[in-house]
């Protein structure tokens with residue numbers, strides 16, 4: 121197999137993955153192993169690599185920047201890793217159509233930069249922008265801090281090319297705004313976690329750059345108090361990009377780990393940002409002037425400092441050990457009760473464990489990080505947090521995906537009929553189970 125693969129992609133792009141960064145996930149929780157990492161350089165090479173891998177009875181995990189948080193992109197069972205990072209072409213934006221064509225291996229940041237160079241913006245944004253690739257973000261339907269205004273990655277994908285397990289190619293690269301010709305194959309690939317096809321290219325929607333921003337941090341007494349602020353500003357302004365919620369403990373930790381400055385002390389922190397193409401006129405600050413405490417970013421440096429307190433949450437939490445991550449959505453009206461129920465359930469299971477919550481307030485999307493946990497016992501924590509999600513009618517994954525971390529809990533968010541449909545789709549597109557066979561759907565026989 122190795123010599124066949126080398127003949128396709130060249131000697132430099134096939135190697136033994138043991139000890140490489142391709143086998144562990146970013147959190148350090150999911151550690152895999154593989155004897156083969158292969159890096160195809162074109163769609164044709166992806167196809168050929170798949171043919172060879174199949175001929176040798178092996179299966180494949182597609183990998184982008186390997187910044188996923190649910191173990192969906194690492195070879196936990198010794199799968200061949202197909203790294204798509206060489207497909208990093210970034211096209212010239214089409215300014216009239218507000219679109220850009222990119223390879224699956226281009227980073228989110230590279231796309232953001234290409235868009236900014238022509239006065240446009242790629243609106244998907246999150247902390248790992250420098251490493252996360254477009255293919256990976258489509259495969260996980262990644263969210264980020266601007267979903268409130270622009271939607272998740274799925275809402276940006278106006279064209280897609282993917283290679284299916286049998287080598288056939290699904291391609292809708294014309295970037296048509298309207299195309300009502302049957303099943304939405306492009307949409308099906310978004311959030312499919314590498315189980316239905318290998319994404320090779322995409323056409324992405326861009327939005328106006330809106331470079332005049334207002335950024336304000338507000339101290340809140342409770343989750344409900346923060347939600348009242350979100351409801352008020354979103355009702356009064358159409359320009360809100362982000363409304364990020366943090367706790368005292370989270371902000372204190374970031375301040376300590378990265379040496380950042382807290383503008384004030386509060387039980388809860390809400391970071392709100394708006395952007396327009398007109399000169400900023402202080403609308404956001406005016407809406408929030410009655411709040412106390414409040415900090416208005418009056419310079420780009422100040423803005424960066426406030427965002428740092430939010431952006432550095434994931435890396436600062438990682439300094440405490442390997443966390444269990446729960447990326448959940450609950451109905452907005454239940455956010456406050458969910459937070460207290462989840463905290464209570466976690467400490468009932470393990471009084472030593474620490475819970476740090478943060479997230480995207482307007483989306484009802486909370487990141488519940490459990491630290492100090494004995495990872496062997498993760499099922500008890502899973503049941504505590506995901507059980508609370510289920511009681512409030514929420515979803516066990518808002519933006520990170522199911523991966524291996526949540527596959528046994530899929531039934532909490534999807535009915536048996538829905539899981540059966542998902543299995544039927546998987547069988548139709550990948551009957552031999554060659555593509556990422558160990559993620560997303562519960563293991564055969566369960567659920």
Ligand code: 2HG
Pocket residue numbers: 246247264433434445446479487488489519
């Ligand atoms: C974020 O919102 C990411 O920063 C990561 O979705 C969340 O680390 C996490 O739990």
Ligand code: ZN
Pocket residue numbers: 263264479480487519
């Ligand atoms: Zn997030």
